[in-house]
Amino acid sequence: MSLSAAMMQALLDAGATxxxxVRAAEAEERRIEDRDERKRELNRERQARWRQRQKDEESVTPVTRDKRNERDSETKPAAKSKPKGCRVDGYEPDIAVAVSLGLxxxxxxxQAAKFLDYWRSKPGQAGVKLDWxxxxxxxxxxxIERNGSGHLRVVNGSAPTKPRRTGDRLFDLMNPPAPSDERTIDEYARRR
Incomplete structure (x- = not known):
């Protein structure tokens, strides 16, 4: 509460000399100065703490952080880190493996070219694997499951065609065309 003109008038009316x-006004001024000085001192201390934190954060290196946490790691057992995968860059598919599997x-x-293109285009975590x-x-x-063995086959001396799926082969076995009946052959061709 500061000493206002109305308060001074009330003191004069009450018989104050x-x-x-003057002494009351001086005391009020000292109180305000002391209050302001305390605020300034608290602000200086707060600013000094903030500057020290900024300085500490700038000077901390990963090695320093590790040293800071050594006490914690001595008391806690070390957590096992999970193996991290990598992207396909630098990996070359082994053609011999594909040939040994039947291509x-x-x-x-x-397939090696398609494999590399596919995995290089995968963004983010989806393109990371542990074992390429x-x-x-x-x-x-x-x-091989989608398209068969991968070897081209020749049908009746015609141009090489893609291997057919197992379901197509079963259909052929169960529904052979009748060579003399053209209508049956046409129906057979439409069903394929």
Whole structure:
């Protein structure tokens, strides 16, 4: 509460002498100065702490942080870190693995190019693997399941065609065309 003109008037009306009013005004000024000085001192201390924190954060290196945490690591057992995967860059698919799984060398080279293009284009975590050789083997197995052995076949001396799926072969075995009946052959061709 500061000493206002209304308060001084009330003191004069109550019989206070001018000297008493001067002393009251001086006391009020000292109180305000002391309060302001305390605020300034607290602000200086707060600012000094903030500057020290900033200085400490700038000077901390990873080695320093590790040293700071040595006490914690001595008391706590070290957590096992999980192995981290990597991207396909630098990996070259082994064509011999694909050939040993049943693809022709030409088809294996084509699949290797498709494999690298596919995994290089995968963004983020989806393109990271722990074991690229296992991923390559699975890629080849899936390709064989989708399209057969990978060897081109010749049908009745015509141009080489893609291997047919198992379901197509079963259909052929269960529904052979009748060579003399053209209508049956046409129906057979439409069903394929």
């Amino acid at each position: 001018p000297e008493m009013l 022709s060398e030409e088809r294996a080279k084509l 050789l296992a991923t390559w083997r699975n890629w080849i197995r899936s390709e």
